[in-house]
Amino acid sequence: MKTEPKIPIPEFFKGRNVLITGASGFMGKILVEKLLRCCPEIGKIYIILRSRGDKSPKERWDEMTKLPVSVS
Template identity: 55%
Template sequence: MVSIPEYYEGKNVLLTGATGFMGKVLLEKLLRSCPKVKAVYILVRHKAGQMPQERMEEMIKCFEVY
């Protein structure tokens, strides 16, 4: 049995719902716990007058606090 960081080492991950509560938690945990993940792709949709790029930038600002 391999550990979670070993499993994701060198892999690409697609995460949908990354701007939601659980998506943010999962993305943060994945980036913190699996430093050798190759790439994380997130799918962000247009919502409430915000473009996907704006929503993603807002989410990244939350991560910078920690």
């Protein structure tokens, strides 16, 4: 079985647009942070957020971006 050559993550995402669902969850937050930090030449990151309870997607985004990402 032939394997494809491995491409570094920043090179793979260079100029590409990414759609992320679940960005307000634990893994989603880590993924967004990692892409922003490690892939400076990434295209656009599209994030789908839904309302939850009485909070609009905009309110959830504002809350999400105020909190630090922590994996400890």
